């Protein structure tokens with residue numbers, strides 16, 4: 237509990253998509269009189285590694301509510317002026333691509349809440365978030381959290397650069413290799429830091445993603461009506477897949493070929509799993525695939541190679557005191573088959589900010605942060621854990637690693653009835669895109 241005369245001190249550790257979204261959501265609340273907010277980021281400058289990032293209607297609704305829509309649209313809009321923002325959404329199509337003639341699995345059009353994505357370059361999204369960050373929220377770079385202790389004065393943070401800070405609520409938005417998650421595991425399971433370090437380690441799915449951006453004009457010259465120039469394409473096949481979609485007003489195409497090595501699934505890596513450049517011959521992995529796929533992968537030279545990892549589900553995202561909580565990948569990192577990990581962290585950020593806002597503005601400064609954390613955990617832990625599990629299940633469907641599909645290797649047709657079974661499964665998996673986070677937000681606010 238903070239003193240009535242003091243502001244509630246909030247420390248956000250991690251300035252990635254989730255941490256920045258939370259800082260922006262809190263910026264918009266104009267609660268400076270009640271809150272003292274600081275962001276601590278280990279990197280010496282804020283850069284977004286990786287390439288494209290998608291927003292689905294759930295995440296877009298939040299960006300709109302936070303007042304970011306216009307700034308984001310300036311990065312998205314095509315030369316052609318569209319009458320309605322919804323029409324700027326890209327449709328999504330899934331195909332079986334591991335044969336000479338690809339077979340459609342599912343098509344989502346761009347109308348309605350169901351399906352359709354807003355694709356961006358990550359750097360553009362980060363720039364928009366930073367533009368909307370209140371100057372009253374400092375972002376301390378080169379601050380890597382090394383330790384935190386809960387004391388009578390608050391949670392005392394110690395950084396590797398030797399500095400310290402004290403807060404009432406510590407939010408660990410420190411990504412898949414989260415230090416804060418490790419400490420919460422040690423506390424909740426009553427195990428040593430060393431043991432917790434082992435348990436908190438991300439597991440490798442066995443999948444490498446080869447992230448690469450190509451020039452849309454080059455693709456257009458070779459293949460003028462390639463569907464990835466106009467929509468998001470997901471090509472599926474045995475132990476391999478490929479995602480492609482246009483970004484930067486259609487000038488670039490974001491590509492993510494993914495290759496599964498089943499023998500490595502569930503193992504640990506000795507490094508962070510990101511190799512900025514690889515010389516792997518990605519095109520050769522797709523030799524027997526349809527023309528649309530080969531037309532894309534032939535451009536992939538020296539991509540950045542990402543081992544796709546995930547974390548075991550957490551039973552709780554908060555400490556027993558409720559003064560420490562996890563947000564985003566630190567709580568539920570999952571493979572990107574729904575392209576929604578950042579979306580989940582932005583949802584959590586928005587909901588948490590609304591809960592904090594209501595708590596501080598209705599309690600005259602005597603804020604019970606443990607109440608805020610409990611409400612947040614009650615709503616977000618089950619939802620995000622289920623979303624993470626569904627994403628892993630979808631990956632198995634994409635790569636034909638589900639019962640009854642094991643035998644369909646490259647160049648093998650899947651019988652029609654089997655294909656509609658797969659299409660139904662995938663369609664059910666994607667239903668969340670037609671939902672909104674707002675009912676959960678209302679539920680959370682009602683709990684205060």
Ligand SMILES: Cc1cc2nc3c(=O)[nH]c(=O)nc-3n(C[C@H](O)[C@H](O)[C@H](O)COP(=O)(O)OP(=O)(O)OC[C@H]3O[C@@H](n4cnc5c(N)ncnc54)[C@H](O)[C@@H]3O)c2cc1C
Pocket residue numbers: 249250251252253254255276277278279288289290291379380381382409410411412413414415445447492542544563564565566572574575576577578579580581
């Ligand atoms: C190939 C691929 C494609 C993807 N595509 C999409 C997509 O289209 N849409 C989507 O929504 N999601 C996508 N994702 C998932 C998305 O990238 C992540 O879910 C998202 O970035 C998580 O955000 P975060 O803020 O939780 O963590 P991060 O973005 O990882 O941020 C964590 C931050 O914490 C900092 N940090 C770490 N440790 C410390 C410490 N001890 N002290 C201080 N700071 C620290 C890090 O430097 C980093 O800046 C994709 C992921 C991959 C791998």
